[in-house]
Amino acid sequence: MAKFLTNKDENYAQWYNDLVIKADLAENSAVRGCMVIKPYGYAIWEKIQAELDRLFKATGHVNAYFPLFIPKSFFSKEAAHVKGFAKECAVVTHYRLKLDESGGIVVDETAKLDEELIIRPTSETIIWHSYKNWIQSYRDLPILINQWANVVRWEMRTRLFLRTAEFLWQEGHTAHATREEAVEETDKIINLYAGFAENSMAIPVIKGYKSENERFAGALDTYAIEAIMQDGKALQAGTSHFLGQNFAKAFDVQFTDKNGKLDYVWATSWGVSTRLMGALIMAHADNHGLVIPPKLAPLQVVIIPIYKGDGQLEGLTVVAEKIKAGLEAKGITVKYDNRDTHKPGFKFAEYELKGIPVRIAIGPRDLENKTAEVARRDTLTKETIPVDSVTEYIQRLLIDIQDNILKKAIIFKEENTFYIDSWDEFIKTLDDKGGFILAHWDGTAETEMKIKEETKATIRCIPFDSPEEEGKCIYSGKPSKKRVLFARSY
């Protein structure tokens, strides 16, 4: 038991906060609501980035970069969009400071910008302003651009990774000649996200449509992937928006199609953020610390020598270096921790806290028997393995761990997904267990709002694979043809 961590079952929120700090992922900064992502946290983010970037490129997307600042006038061109974001925008009004009489620094009021600049909360507007110049003909389409960037949304209440005023993300912005093609892109990306979540992050998700209330400001349709955390709350892990022609109309982006007819361009946008770090933590970690799936672990294997003072370390180092070289040759990342300043027990606890998938310990006993003790983070079990077969064993073990973490998460999701048909049971389930609730809904925003007010649960999504069935709305009793996914969420 990690003695510095709050117990997960006693106070989940505190456990999360402790873990982010203690595992050295991130910390609060001098700027309210903004975080410092520390090297270990950033290394995990880089693994996430690298794999997503590979997937984007494999599906024909390219990276570009657009400015951090957006002229206010751009921002106001799409009505729904402004309305959605206006309340949380940081605005730059001046471009110069000066010294005041007492030697302090003040804003130079004479250096007021003619037009204020909004710090991007998302980049649709500045990007579509460029697209207007890039698109004339169907031959210019599609445009499949992604950018890796920071954005700012001035949040009142923040939590490391889950909700911060500034966060890192990627935002894809695509332009298409037809509605069908744009819808297909929206669909392709939500599937890409879901695949990434399951294959790399070992987090099963539910794909679905957002209700009108939860939809992105300016989108005709928003698709989302929803994941379940270990406290039973839902977390939106990625969104893909079908924007229709809204932004093309706002920025007057028309193209000539094959028949010589002028039409507005069809658009999508999609993104995932550093919030995925929060998902990774809350989906898998335990009372000993993080559990990082091997595919996202910056460090997959650590080797710890156990020795007494009398020259034993040298012999162990020879074996450790040999094991390390063997694993590295197979593309596995390994660290040999021969620090003499900490005892083995300390190191065991430290690497467990950081979620390193595999730990190898070798001591005099192993040296004698030509073995190594291999411990896996996900199950906290140990086995003694002949040194000769360690490489093969660990190659298999890493795959095994990845699978096992996902399997565990899938079982958790299934055990915490409930089909509910009565209002009493709905409330009772939310309060007692939380989790995903599949229930009937009459399709009205009014009912959705009432349910939210009374229970704090929201419609996370209308699952793509929700079968058609006759039912009655959990709240209003009106007829419904589909179950939707309810949960309390982050």
Add this chain to the structure above:
RNA sequence: CGGGGUGUAGCGCAGCCCGGUUAGCGCAUCUGGUUUGGGACCAGAGGGUCGCAGGUUCGAAUCCUGCCACCCCGACCA
């Protein structure tokens, strides 16, 4: 913006009510030694404008006034 709370060493806290030694404790840090198969031990050392500014007083971390910052709970949200 409403409601509540907290500011004392890098971190976590005690001291404040009832003013009075050199402001203390745990963790961390540094030095020396002994240790090393699950977060070692002993001995020693360093580290403080007690959030800021005024005031009361012979004397303020402690009492009074003002300000600032941060945290928690609500409204908003990926």
